[in-house]
Amino acid sequence: MMRVYFVTIALFALALSLASASDPDPVQDFCVALDDPKSAVFVNGKFCKDPKLAKAEDFFFKGLDIPGNTDNRVGSNVTTVNVDQIPGLNTLGISVVRIDYAPYGQNPPHTHPRATEILVVLEGTLYVGFVTSNPENRFFSKVLNKGDVFVFPIGLIHFQFNVGKTNAVALAGLSSQNPGVITIADAVFGSNPPINPDVLAKAFQLDQKVVENLQKVFKKNGN
Known part of the structure:
Protein backbone atom coordinates (compact mmCIF):
# COMPACT_ATOMS: atom_id res chain seq x y z
CA MET A 1 0.00 0.00 0.00
CA MET A 2 2.81 2.39 0.91
CA ARG A 3 4.51 1.62 -2.41
CA VAL A 4 1.37 2.54 -4.35
CA TYR A 5 1.18 5.78 -2.37
CA PHE A 6 4.75 6.77 -3.28
CA VAL A 7 4.23 5.85 -6.95
CA THR A 8 1.10 8.01 -7.01
CA ILE A 9 2.98 10.95 -5.47
CA ALA A 10 5.83 10.51 -7.98
CA LEU A 11 3.41 10.48 -10.93
CA PHE A 12 1.66 13.55 -9.58
CA ALA A 13 4.99 15.40 -9.24
CA LEU A 14 5.91 14.39 -12.81
CA ALA A 15 2.60 15.70 -14.11
CA LEU A 16 3.19 19.00 -12.33
CA SER A 17 6.69 19.30 -13.77
CA LEU A 18 5.41 18.66 -17.30
CA ALA A 19 2.58 21.14 -16.87
CA SER A 20 5.01 23.83 -15.76
CA ALA A 21 7.10 23.37 -18.91
CA SER A 22 4.71 25.41 -21.05
CA ASP A 23 2.37 28.35 -20.72
CA PRO A 24 -0.46 27.68 -18.24
CA ASP A 25 -3.89 26.81 -19.56
CA PRO A 26 -6.42 29.66 -19.41
CA VAL A 27 -9.21 29.40 -16.84
CA GLN A 28 -11.52 31.79 -18.69
CA ASP A 29 -12.34 32.60 -22.33
CA PHE A 30 -9.65 35.27 -22.58
CA CYS A 31 -7.54 37.57 -20.43
CA VAL A 32 -6.55 40.68 -22.38
CA ALA A 33 -3.27 41.89 -20.87
CA LEU A 34 -3.03 45.32 -19.28
CA ASP A 35 0.07 47.27 -18.28
CA ASP A 36 -1.88 49.33 -15.73
CA PRO A 37 -3.07 47.16 -12.80
CA LYS A 38 -5.34 49.99 -11.61
CA SER A 39 -7.60 49.27 -14.57
CA ALA A 40 -7.53 45.50 -14.09
CA VAL A 41 -10.41 43.44 -12.80
CA PHE A 42 -9.39 39.83 -13.32
CA VAL A 43 -5.98 38.26 -12.76
CA ASN A 44 -4.90 35.12 -14.61
CA GLY A 45 -1.11 35.15 -14.77
CA LYS A 46 -1.17 38.83 -15.71
CA PHE A 47 -3.41 41.74 -14.92
CA CYS A 48 -6.38 41.45 -17.23
CA LYS A 49 -8.93 43.79 -18.69
CA ASP A 50 -12.53 43.33 -17.64
CA PRO A 51 -13.87 40.95 -20.32
CA LYS A 52 -16.88 43.21 -20.77
CA LEU A 53 -14.50 45.96 -21.97
CA ALA A 54 -12.61 43.76 -24.44
CA LYS A 55 -12.81 44.72 -28.11
CA ALA A 56 -11.84 43.20 -31.45
CA GLU A 57 -8.65 45.31 -31.58
CA ASP A 58 -7.36 43.42 -28.53
CA PHE A 59 -7.10 40.32 -30.73
CA PHE A 60 -5.85 41.99 -33.93
CA PHE A 61 -2.52 42.79 -35.59
CA LYS A 62 -2.03 44.43 -38.96
CA GLY A 63 1.06 44.37 -41.15
CA LEU A 64 2.44 40.83 -41.26
CA ASP A 65 2.36 41.11 -45.05
CA ILE A 66 5.02 43.85 -44.92
CA PRO A 67 8.58 42.59 -45.59
CA GLY A 68 11.10 43.19 -42.80
CA ASN A 69 14.35 45.08 -43.35
CA THR A 70 17.13 42.54 -43.93
CA ASP A 71 19.90 45.12 -44.33
CA ASN A 72 21.90 43.98 -41.31
CA ARG A 73 24.88 41.79 -40.44
CA VAL A 74 22.92 38.51 -40.55
CA GLY A 75 20.70 39.32 -43.53
CA SER A 76 17.39 38.51 -41.88
CA ASN A 77 14.55 40.17 -40.00
CA VAL A 78 12.05 38.70 -37.57
CA THR A 79 8.66 40.41 -37.24
CA THR A 80 7.26 39.24 -33.91
CA VAL A 81 3.57 39.00 -33.04
CA ASN A 82 3.30 37.95 -29.41
CA VAL A 83 1.43 39.18 -26.35
CA ASP A 84 3.17 42.55 -26.60
CA GLN A 85 1.58 43.14 -30.01
CA ILE A 86 -1.75 41.36 -29.38
CA PRO A 87 -2.81 41.72 -25.72
CA GLY A 88 -5.55 39.13 -26.30
CA LEU A 89 -2.87 36.42 -26.66
CA ASN A 90 -2.33 36.58 -22.90
CA THR A 91 -2.70 33.06 -21.38
CA LEU A 92 -3.46 31.49 -24.78
CA GLY A 93 0.02 29.96 -25.19
CA ILE A 94 0.65 30.84 -28.82
CA SER A 95 2.35 33.46 -31.00
CA VAL A 96 3.61 33.91 -34.55
CA VAL A 97 6.57 35.46 -36.36
CA ARG A 98 7.37 36.40 -39.94
CA ILE A 99 10.99 35.88 -40.97
CA ASP A 100 12.48 37.59 -44.03
CA TYR A 101 15.83 36.47 -45.43
CA ALA A 102 18.06 38.27 -47.92
CA PRO A 103 19.93 36.04 -50.37
CA TYR A 104 22.33 33.97 -48.23
CA GLY A 105 20.94 35.62 -45.11
CA GLN A 106 20.38 33.60 -41.96
CA ASN A 107 18.44 33.50 -38.74
CA PRO A 108 21.54 32.53 -36.71
CA PRO A 109 21.69 29.72 -34.14
CA HIS A 110 19.34 30.52 -31.27
CA THR A 111 16.88 28.97 -28.83
CA HIS A 112 13.37 29.70 -27.61
CA PRO A 113 13.41 28.79 -23.91
CA ARG A 114 9.62 28.67 -23.64
CA ALA A 115 8.34 27.36 -26.97
CA THR A 116 8.38 24.77 -29.70
CA GLU A 117 8.44 26.34 -33.17
CA ILE A 118 6.75 25.12 -36.34
CA LEU A 119 7.97 26.88 -39.49
CA VAL A 120 6.45 26.99 -42.98
CA VAL A 121 8.32 28.35 -46.00
CA LEU A 122 6.29 30.82 -48.06
CA GLU A 123 8.97 31.77 -50.58
CA GLY A 124 12.52 30.65 -51.37
CA THR A 125 14.73 27.80 -50.20
CA LEU A 126 15.99 27.43 -46.65
CA TYR A 127 18.56 25.13 -45.09
CA VAL A 128 17.40 24.55 -41.51
CA GLY A 129 18.48 22.46 -38.57
CA PHE A 130 18.59 21.88 -34.82
CA VAL A 131 20.89 20.13 -32.35
CA THR A 132 19.75 17.88 -29.52
CA SER A 133 20.94 18.26 -25.94
CA ASN A 134 24.10 16.77 -24.40
CA PRO A 135 25.64 14.26 -24.57
CA GLU A 136 24.34 13.20 -28.01
CA ASN A 137 24.38 16.65 -29.68
CA ARG A 138 22.66 15.02 -32.64
CA PHE A 139 22.17 17.31 -35.63
CA PHE A 140 18.94 17.23 -37.67
CA SER A 141 18.84 19.24 -40.89
CA LYS A 142 16.75 19.65 -44.02
CA VAL A 143 16.54 21.81 -47.14
CA LEU A 144 13.05 23.33 -47.33
CA ASN A 145 11.24 24.71 -50.33
CA LYS A 146 8.01 26.67 -50.68
CA GLY A 147 5.22 24.94 -48.77
CA ASP A 148 7.54 22.76 -46.66
CA VAL A 149 7.15 22.63 -42.88
CA PHE A 150 9.73 21.91 -40.16
CA VAL A 151 9.54 21.71 -36.36
CA PHE A 152 12.15 22.93 -33.85
CA PRO A 153 11.58 21.35 -30.39
CA ILE A 154 11.39 23.61 -27.36
CA GLY A 155 14.69 24.90 -26.01
CA LEU A 156 16.97 23.36 -28.66
CA ILE A 157 19.49 25.38 -30.66
CA HIS A 158 18.29 25.85 -34.24
CA PHE A 159 18.81 28.06 -37.29
CA GLN A 160 17.59 28.88 -40.81
CA PHE A 161 19.83 29.83 -43.75
CA ASN A 162 18.67 31.12 -47.14
CA VAL A 163 20.64 29.06 -49.67
CA GLY A 164 18.95 30.68 -52.66
CA LYS A 165 19.85 33.68 -54.81
CA THR A 166 16.51 35.36 -54.11
CA ASN A 167 14.74 36.58 -50.99
CA ALA A 168 13.01 34.01 -48.79
CA VAL A 169 10.05 34.33 -46.43
CA ALA A 170 8.75 32.04 -43.69
CA LEU A 171 6.03 32.08 -41.05
CA ALA A 172 6.47 30.33 -37.73
CA GLY A 173 4.04 29.50 -34.95
CA LEU A 174 5.37 29.19 -31.39
CA SER A 175 3.76 27.48 -28.42
CA SER A 176 4.02 30.44 -26.05
CA GLN A 177 2.53 33.90 -25.85
CA ASN A 178 6.11 35.11 -25.19
CA PRO A 179 8.61 32.45 -26.40
CA GLY A 180 11.77 34.43 -25.68
CA VAL A 181 14.87 34.14 -27.84
CA ILE A 182 18.54 33.60 -27.01
CA THR A 183 20.86 34.12 -29.97
CA ILE A 184 23.91 32.05 -29.08
CA ALA A 185 26.71 34.26 -30.44
CA ASP A 186 25.10 37.44 -29.11
Missing part, protein backbone atom coordinates in the same frame (compact mmCIF):
# COMPACT_ATOMS: atom_id res chain seq x y z
CA ALA A 187 24.61 35.94 -25.66
CA VAL A 188 28.11 34.45 -25.41
CA PHE A 189 30.22 37.19 -27.01
CA GLY A 190 27.95 40.18 -26.59
CA SER A 191 26.85 39.89 -22.96
CA ASN A 192 26.73 42.99 -20.78
CA PRO A 193 29.02 43.07 -18.85
CA PRO A 194 31.22 40.77 -20.95
CA ILE A 195 32.11 37.25 -19.86
CA ASN A 196 35.73 36.89 -18.79
CA PRO A 197 37.72 36.10 -21.99
CA ASP A 198 39.66 33.39 -20.14
CA VAL A 199 36.41 31.48 -19.63
CA LEU A 200 35.40 31.71 -23.28
CA ALA A 201 38.89 30.95 -24.57
CA LYS A 202 38.94 27.68 -22.65
CA ALA A 203 35.33 26.81 -23.41
CA PHE A 204 35.72 27.29 -27.18
CA GLN A 205 39.40 26.29 -27.36
CA LEU A 206 40.29 29.66 -28.89
CA ASP A 207 43.13 32.08 -28.43
CA GLN A 208 42.16 34.77 -25.93
CA LYS A 209 42.84 37.51 -28.50
CA VAL A 210 40.31 35.90 -30.85
CA VAL A 211 37.73 35.93 -28.07
CA GLU A 212 38.46 39.57 -27.25
CA ASN A 213 38.07 40.51 -30.93
CA LEU A 214 34.74 38.68 -31.10
CA GLN A 215 33.55 40.51 -28.00
CA LYS A 216 34.45 43.83 -29.60
CA VAL A 217 32.53 42.91 -32.76
CA PHE A 218 29.37 41.90 -30.93
CA LYS A 219 29.56 44.85 -28.55
CA LYS A 220 29.91 47.16 -31.56
CA ASN A 221 26.81 45.58 -33.08
CA GLY A 222 24.72 46.73 -30.16
CA ASN A 223 24.90 43.89 -27.64
Whole structure:
Protein backbone atom coordinates (compact mmCIF):
# COMPACT_ATOMS: atom_id res chain seq x y z
CA MET A 1 0.00 0.00 0.00
CA MET A 2 2.81 2.39 0.91
CA ARG A 3 4.51 1.62 -2.41
CA VAL A 4 1.37 2.54 -4.35
CA TYR A 5 1.18 5.78 -2.37
CA PHE A 6 4.75 6.77 -3.28
CA VAL A 7 4.23 5.85 -6.95
CA THR A 8 1.10 8.01 -7.01
CA ILE A 9 2.98 10.95 -5.47
CA ALA A 10 5.83 10.51 -7.98
CA LEU A 11 3.41 10.48 -10.93
CA PHE A 12 1.66 13.55 -9.58
CA ALA A 13 4.99 15.40 -9.24
CA LEU A 14 5.91 14.39 -12.81
CA ALA A 15 2.60 15.70 -14.11
CA LEU A 16 3.19 19.00 -12.33
CA SER A 17 6.69 19.30 -13.77
CA LEU A 18 5.41 18.66 -17.30
CA ALA A 19 2.58 21.14 -16.87
CA SER A 20 5.01 23.83 -15.76
CA ALA A 21 7.10 23.37 -18.91
CA SER A 22 4.71 25.41 -21.05
CA ASP A 23 2.37 28.35 -20.72
CA PRO A 24 -0.46 27.68 -18.24
CA ASP A 25 -3.89 26.81 -19.56
CA PRO A 26 -6.42 29.66 -19.41
CA VAL A 27 -9.21 29.40 -16.84
CA GLN A 28 -11.52 31.79 -18.69
CA ASP A 29 -12.34 32.60 -22.33
CA PHE A 30 -9.65 35.27 -22.58
CA CYS A 31 -7.54 37.57 -20.43
CA VAL A 32 -6.55 40.68 -22.38
CA ALA A 33 -3.27 41.89 -20.87
CA LEU A 34 -3.03 45.32 -19.28
CA ASP A 35 0.07 47.27 -18.28
CA ASP A 36 -1.88 49.33 -15.73
CA PRO A 37 -3.07 47.16 -12.80
CA LYS A 38 -5.34 49.99 -11.61
CA SER A 39 -7.60 49.27 -14.57
CA ALA A 40 -7.53 45.50 -14.09
CA VAL A 41 -10.41 43.44 -12.80
CA PHE A 42 -9.39 39.83 -13.32
CA VAL A 43 -5.98 38.26 -12.76
CA ASN A 44 -4.90 35.12 -14.61
CA GLY A 45 -1.11 35.15 -14.77
CA LYS A 46 -1.17 38.83 -15.71
CA PHE A 47 -3.41 41.74 -14.92
CA CYS A 48 -6.38 41.45 -17.23
CA LYS A 49 -8.93 43.79 -18.69
CA ASP A 50 -12.53 43.33 -17.64
CA PRO A 51 -13.87 40.95 -20.32
CA LYS A 52 -16.88 43.21 -20.77
CA LEU A 53 -14.50 45.96 -21.97
CA ALA A 54 -12.61 43.76 -24.44
CA LYS A 55 -12.81 44.72 -28.11
CA ALA A 56 -11.84 43.20 -31.45
CA GLU A 57 -8.65 45.31 -31.58
CA ASP A 58 -7.36 43.42 -28.53
CA PHE A 59 -7.10 40.32 -30.73
CA PHE A 60 -5.85 41.99 -33.93
CA PHE A 61 -2.52 42.79 -35.59
CA LYS A 62 -2.03 44.43 -38.96
CA GLY A 63 1.06 44.37 -41.15
CA LEU A 64 2.44 40.83 -41.26
CA ASP A 65 2.36 41.11 -45.05
CA ILE A 66 5.02 43.85 -44.92
CA PRO A 67 8.58 42.59 -45.59
CA GLY A 68 11.10 43.19 -42.80
CA ASN A 69 14.35 45.08 -43.35
CA THR A 70 17.13 42.54 -43.93
CA ASP A 71 19.90 45.12 -44.33
CA ASN A 72 21.90 43.98 -41.31
CA ARG A 73 24.88 41.79 -40.44
CA VAL A 74 22.92 38.51 -40.55
CA GLY A 75 20.70 39.32 -43.53
CA SER A 76 17.39 38.51 -41.88
CA ASN A 77 14.55 40.17 -40.00
CA VAL A 78 12.05 38.70 -37.57
CA THR A 79 8.66 40.41 -37.24
CA THR A 80 7.26 39.24 -33.91
CA VAL A 81 3.57 39.00 -33.04
CA ASN A 82 3.30 37.95 -29.41
CA VAL A 83 1.43 39.18 -26.35
CA ASP A 84 3.17 42.55 -26.60
CA GLN A 85 1.58 43.14 -30.01
CA ILE A 86 -1.75 41.36 -29.38
CA PRO A 87 -2.81 41.72 -25.72
CA GLY A 88 -5.55 39.13 -26.30
CA LEU A 89 -2.87 36.42 -26.66
CA ASN A 90 -2.33 36.58 -22.90
CA THR A 91 -2.70 33.06 -21.38
CA LEU A 92 -3.46 31.49 -24.78
CA GLY A 93 0.02 29.96 -25.19
CA ILE A 94 0.65 30.84 -28.82
CA SER A 95 2.35 33.46 -31.00
CA VAL A 96 3.61 33.91 -34.55
CA VAL A 97 6.57 35.46 -36.36
CA ARG A 98 7.37 36.40 -39.94
CA ILE A 99 10.99 35.88 -40.97
CA ASP A 100 12.48 37.59 -44.03
CA TYR A 101 15.83 36.47 -45.43
CA ALA A 102 18.06 38.27 -47.92
CA PRO A 103 19.93 36.04 -50.37
CA TYR A 104 22.33 33.97 -48.23
CA GLY A 105 20.94 35.62 -45.11
CA GLN A 106 20.38 33.60 -41.96
CA ASN A 107 18.44 33.50 -38.74
CA PRO A 108 21.54 32.53 -36.71
CA PRO A 109 21.69 29.72 -34.14
CA HIS A 110 19.34 30.52 -31.27
CA THR A 111 16.88 28.97 -28.83
CA HIS A 112 13.37 29.70 -27.61
CA PRO A 113 13.41 28.79 -23.91
CA ARG A 114 9.62 28.67 -23.64
CA ALA A 115 8.34 27.36 -26.97
CA THR A 116 8.38 24.77 -29.70
CA GLU A 117 8.44 26.34 -33.17
CA ILE A 118 6.75 25.12 -36.34
CA LEU A 119 7.97 26.88 -39.49
CA VAL A 120 6.45 26.99 -42.98
CA VAL A 121 8.32 28.35 -46.00
CA LEU A 122 6.29 30.82 -48.06
CA GLU A 123 8.97 31.77 -50.58
CA GLY A 124 12.52 30.65 -51.37
CA THR A 125 14.73 27.80 -50.20
CA LEU A 126 15.99 27.43 -46.65
CA TYR A 127 18.56 25.13 -45.09
CA VAL A 128 17.40 24.55 -41.51
CA GLY A 129 18.48 22.46 -38.57
CA PHE A 130 18.59 21.88 -34.82
CA VAL A 131 20.89 20.13 -32.35
CA THR A 132 19.75 17.88 -29.52
CA SER A 133 20.94 18.26 -25.94
CA ASN A 134 24.10 16.77 -24.40
CA PRO A 135 25.64 14.26 -24.57
CA GLU A 136 24.34 13.20 -28.01
CA ASN A 137 24.38 16.65 -29.68
CA ARG A 138 22.66 15.02 -32.64
CA PHE A 139 22.17 17.31 -35.63
CA PHE A 140 18.94 17.23 -37.67
CA SER A 141 18.84 19.24 -40.89
CA LYS A 142 16.75 19.65 -44.02
CA VAL A 143 16.54 21.81 -47.14
CA LEU A 144 13.05 23.33 -47.33
CA ASN A 145 11.24 24.71 -50.33
CA LYS A 146 8.01 26.67 -50.68
CA GLY A 147 5.22 24.94 -48.77
CA ASP A 148 7.54 22.76 -46.66
CA VAL A 149 7.15 22.63 -42.88
CA PHE A 150 9.73 21.91 -40.16
CA VAL A 151 9.54 21.71 -36.36
CA PHE A 152 12.15 22.93 -33.85
CA PRO A 153 11.58 21.35 -30.39
CA ILE A 154 11.39 23.61 -27.36
CA GLY A 155 14.69 24.90 -26.01
CA LEU A 156 16.97 23.36 -28.66
CA ILE A 157 19.49 25.38 -30.66
CA HIS A 158 18.29 25.85 -34.24
CA PHE A 159 18.81 28.06 -37.29
CA GLN A 160 17.59 28.88 -40.81
CA PHE A 161 19.83 29.83 -43.75
CA ASN A 162 18.67 31.12 -47.14
CA VAL A 163 20.64 29.06 -49.67
CA GLY A 164 18.95 30.68 -52.66
CA LYS A 165 19.85 33.68 -54.81
CA THR A 166 16.51 35.36 -54.11
CA ASN A 167 14.74 36.58 -50.99
CA ALA A 168 13.01 34.01 -48.79
CA VAL A 169 10.05 34.33 -46.43
CA ALA A 170 8.75 32.04 -43.69
CA LEU A 171 6.03 32.08 -41.05
CA ALA A 172 6.47 30.33 -37.73
CA GLY A 173 4.04 29.50 -34.95
CA LEU A 174 5.37 29.19 -31.39
CA SER A 175 3.76 27.48 -28.42
CA SER A 176 4.02 30.44 -26.05
CA GLN A 177 2.53 33.90 -25.85
CA ASN A 178 6.11 35.11 -25.19
CA PRO A 179 8.61 32.45 -26.40
CA GLY A 180 11.77 34.43 -25.68
CA VAL A 181 14.87 34.14 -27.84
CA ILE A 182 18.54 33.60 -27.01
CA THR A 183 20.86 34.12 -29.97
CA ILE A 184 23.91 32.05 -29.08
CA ALA A 185 26.71 34.26 -30.44
CA ASP A 186 25.10 37.44 -29.11
CA ALA A 187 24.61 35.94 -25.66
CA VAL A 188 28.11 34.45 -25.41
CA PHE A 189 30.22 37.19 -27.01
CA GLY A 190 27.95 40.18 -26.59
CA SER A 191 26.85 39.89 -22.96
CA ASN A 192 26.73 42.99 -20.78
CA PRO A 193 29.02 43.07 -18.85
CA PRO A 194 31.22 40.77 -20.95
CA ILE A 195 32.11 37.25 -19.86
CA ASN A 196 35.73 36.89 -18.79
CA PRO A 197 37.72 36.10 -21.99
CA ASP A 198 39.66 33.39 -20.14
CA VAL A 199 36.41 31.48 -19.63
CA LEU A 200 35.40 31.71 -23.28
CA ALA A 201 38.89 30.95 -24.57
CA LYS A 202 38.94 27.68 -22.65
CA ALA A 203 35.33 26.81 -23.41
CA PHE A 204 35.72 27.29 -27.18
CA GLN A 205 39.40 26.29 -27.36
CA LEU A 206 40.29 29.66 -28.89
CA ASP A 207 43.13 32.08 -28.43
CA GLN A 208 42.16 34.77 -25.93
CA LYS A 209 42.84 37.51 -28.50
CA VAL A 210 40.31 35.90 -30.85
CA VAL A 211 37.73 35.93 -28.07
CA GLU A 212 38.46 39.57 -27.25
CA ASN A 213 38.07 40.51 -30.93
CA LEU A 214 34.74 38.68 -31.10
CA GLN A 215 33.55 40.51 -28.00
CA LYS A 216 34.45 43.83 -29.60
CA VAL A 217 32.53 42.91 -32.76
CA PHE A 218 29.37 41.90 -30.93
CA LYS A 219 29.56 44.85 -28.55
CA LYS A 220 29.91 47.16 -31.56
CA ASN A 221 26.81 45.58 -33.08
CA GLY A 222 24.72 46.73 -30.16
CA ASN A 223 24.90 43.89 -27.64
